[in-house]
Amino acid sequence: MSDFDKKEDEKTGTATSRNFIELIIDEDLKTGKYGGRVHTRFPPEPNGYLHIGHAKAICLNFGIAEQYGGLCNLRFDDTNPTKEETEYIESIKEDVRWLGFDWEDRLYFASDYFEQMYGYAADLIKKGKAYVCDLTAEETREYRGTLTEPGKDSPYRNRSIEENLDLFERMRAGEFPDGARVLKAKIDMANPNLNMRDPVMYRILHASHPRTGDEWCIYPMYDWAHGLEDSIERITHSICTLEFEVHRPLYDWFLEQLGVYRPQQIEFARLNMNYTVMSKRKLLELVKEGYVNGWDDPRMPTISGLRRRGYTPESIRNFSDRIGIAKADSVVDIALLEHCLREEQNLRAQRMMAVLHPLKVVIENYPEDKVEEMEAVNNPEDESMGTRTVPFSRELYIEREDFQEEPHKKFYRLAPGREVRLRYGYYIKCEEVIKDENGEVIELRCSYDPETRGGWSPDGRKVKATLHWVSAKHAVKAEVRLYDRLFNEENPLDVEEDENWKSNINPDSLKSLYPCYLEQNLAESKAGDRFQFERLGYFCVDPDSSNERLVFNRSVPLRDTWKKIQAKM
């Protein structure tokens, strides 16, 4: 446990009650159902990048293993070569590792069990519990019946065991084209649970697999494969999302028919968050159609996107803990995720000064060539982070927003004739406003009080505002990318009949600012470095950054009370 986590536990008094899955495990441990073992797995299909919803599942599965002194496997459910790619396998491994979890030597692939699964299928055929069916996909659908009407038996349902074995072998041997035949479980075409109406176990797919190449042309279906994978790995608690609840009878049926070890499947509600989408299909669409710049675009809810945005593993794990585990469908407020990052970064992030929307300030009574090194605190929350020095000179930049020519009554920053403090600098007073031909303010002429060095006045007079600033001639130019929510609607999928969910995309979700002026201490920052830019937010260096052109991402803005006051005006 990191210091941050400890601190967090103390603060929230984490006597957090147990979720329903832990309750089940407690009970199993008490009754000795699995001989005291706890063994979970995280079983992604490598058909896309992982998102924050997967992070919830990863934290749950690895977390439970850790908590009970058990194990958690990383297993790729790679049973559909038409959708899966090696790139995804690698990204998933990276993401799980980055989140801080270790599968040690337990990296498995469903494809490693293909031969074994084939053998089990043959066993089922021999028991008269599976048959080769020649119905087309469309016919199979018709035979399945509907929600209210029972299905009817396939004409191929009563083939002899010998014929089934022969046909199944020939399916594997590649004698038939895609879709020509399937292997089905022989269960009950009238079962009210549609999943039990002779589900398909194998389909013919002449596709090259990322790992097994062209060794196979028949591939197992999820329902058939997944329970076997769990069984083979001696998983105790197979945790999955709610939509698989209706598949559990089938999960159990296969393992019971085979007479093999049977784990307990437990379903929980998947994570939804407002202002974003969370399905791999839709995220793929955003990537492929260029609405974002790749899977790791900082606006994406993918783990790689959050990482690039500046989120930390700790903040995501913390988020995971706080949202809880339950069975009710829910939509978590993205504000909670943001809160988790701020909470952590407040304690850890080095403070720096940066001006995003520069407005020039000339201090008329400050000597032309004078430069003073002012001492600045690196983190008021953590004295051990020490201090640094920032240069002060006659010409500075301040934030445009920190000046109002005709100040609103609640605005207490800089205005004509008004005095404010420059953080770690001096008190300055605005003496004159300079505008261009369009009437736009382009420069402020100010005076400073030499007695207020460091930001204190000997006469004890108060100034309400403290502004951040950067010395113009020492400043480092940089690009800063500001992100906003990707969608304008809380539920992006909530659209009129004739509209597409993508019409809810926020066209202003990315704003790139250049040039922004940073204090020179930021000049050497490298990709991944994180800072708080005082009064603005938490920022990190983007991988696009170079020594020639620094690029920062705003991970999350600071809480902004002033913005709220303005919104009410």
Added chain:
RNA sequence: UGGGGCGUCGUCAAGCGGUAAGACACAGGAUUUUGGAUCCUGCAUUCGGAGGUUCGAAUCCUCCCGCCCCAGCCA
């Protein structure tokens, strides 16, 4: 509609027959060289609804209402 689930504060979520935790959000106030942080305070007489059992119900029973999942040779 057949089957499987779920309904507790704006959003998550505890609660497991003894009289509604916590977090986020929100609203006040204190404090402050970040309108940040921190610190106080407020925020469900009520648990989808209606009956019933009980000394006592969010918790048990009955009925009703609403939402989600299943008719891929996807996972």
